[in-house]
Amino acid sequence: MKDTLSKIRETAIASCAAAKTVDEVENLRVQVLGRKGELTQILRTLGTMTPEERSEVGKLSNEIKTELEAALDARKADLEREVIGKKLSAEWIDVTLSGAQTTEPFERGHLHPISQFQYEIEDIFTSMGFDVLDGPEAETEHYNFEVLNIPKHHPARDMQDTFWTEDGNLLRTHTSAIQVRGMEKIKPPFRVIGPGRVFRYEATDASHENTFYQVEGMMVDKNISVANLIYFMKTLLREIFKREVKIRLRPGFFPFVEPGFELDINCLICGGEGCPVCKQSGWVELLPCGLVHPNVLRSGGINPDEYSGFAFGLGLNRLVMMRYGITDIRHFLSGDIRFLKQF
Numbered sequence: 001m002k003d004t005l006s007k008i009r010e011t012a013i014a015s016c017a018a019a020k021t022v023d024e025v026e027n028l029r030v031q032v033l034g035r036k037g038e039l040t041q042i043l044r045t046l047g048t049m050t051p052e053e054r055s056e057v058g059k060l061s062n063e064i065k066t067e068l069e070a071a072l073d074a075r076k077a078d079l080e081r082e083v084i085g086k087k088l089s090a091e092w093i094d095v096t097l098s099g100a101q102t103t104e105p106f107e108r109g110h111l112h113p114i115s116q117f118q119y120e121i122e123d124i125f126t127s128m129g130f131d132v133l134d135g136p137e138a139e140t141e142h143y144n145f146e147v148l149n150i151p152k153h154h155p156a157r158d159m160q161d162t163f164w165t166e167d168g169n170l171l172r173t174h175t176s177a178i179q180v181r182g183m184e185k186i187k188p189p190f191r192v193i194g195p196g197r198v199f200r201y202e203a204t205d206a207s208h209e210n211t212f213y214q215v216e217g218m219m220v221d222k223n224i225s226v227a228n229l230i231y232f233m234k235t236l237l238r239e240i241f242k243r244e245v246k247i248r249l250r251p252g253f254f255p256f257v258e259p260g261f262e263l264d265i266n267c268l269i270c271g272g273e274g275c276p277v278c279k280q281s282g283w284v285e286l287l288p289c290g291l292v293h294p295n296v297l298r299s300g301g302i303n304p305d306e307y308s309g310f311a312f313g314l315g316l317n318r319l320v321m322m323r324y325g326i327t328d329i330r331h332f333l334s335g336d337i338r339f340l341k342q343f
């Protein structure tokens, strides 16, 4: 019996030292000291032994039990400490480490030139009392065309072919889609701009992209005329180009404005003398605009006899290209880090 006991002890102590997880330690505890455990079974047979045997085996068993319990507890504590230690060293962060101490040269990223410019324009307009609106890039035909006075078979749709979803929605072709969405939310008088990404089904080349950026603008109040439009456009251009810019309006057709214009600026490169940039004309086409068509106001629940407004659509890519002398629109979405690093 003594031999059996010392075998149990030896094996248990060895297994305890070899246990790699807390679960293994606990299983061992059950296996030896549990209700059906090896040691417990022996203690159960004490009644069948002679008094001498009983006291000897009982004493030894209790000693082993105490020793084993201590060994199991100690191993368990060690393993628990090990787990915490591992976690601590794996998840340790030196919050005091500065970028300069890393071996890699530390490079801070920055906003894309289009975003930089968009925020600049938002600042200019908010300083003039405009709110900034957002609209969905995936639009309904209703907001992108119908309410803008471009019914289904209107030829103006040909100029703005886009990507359609199978359920009849589309990727918006212009930020003008925010016009009526805006009017449904805000009552006149109001001044809003809506910057965002737009899409066209387009063969790409140096001046055409299938994905580009616009800022829509709209002001509606009593007695808004072309004079208001000219004032805000001139202020905008002065802020962007940091100088007084001469402009001219030419007639332009867009179904959602009447009258509609193309706004040209006096060429900033040659000052109007004529150069390759302005194709010797002295003028550069900059942005389309006009007075909001009565039908569009009506679609937005506004009475055109009471209110009028102007609207414009600023091509962001175009302006950034003019500012930095970028010659190919495809650079913007190329993801080429050499291009982006320059801004």
Ligand code: DAH
Pocket (backbone or CB within 6 Å): 173, 174, 175, 176, 216, 217, 254, 256, 257, 260, 288, 289, 290, 291, 311, 312, 313, 314
């Ligand atoms: N949505 C037009 C386009 O992308 C641009 C435009 C023209 C916007 C005239 C306007 C506007 O607000 O009045 O081609």
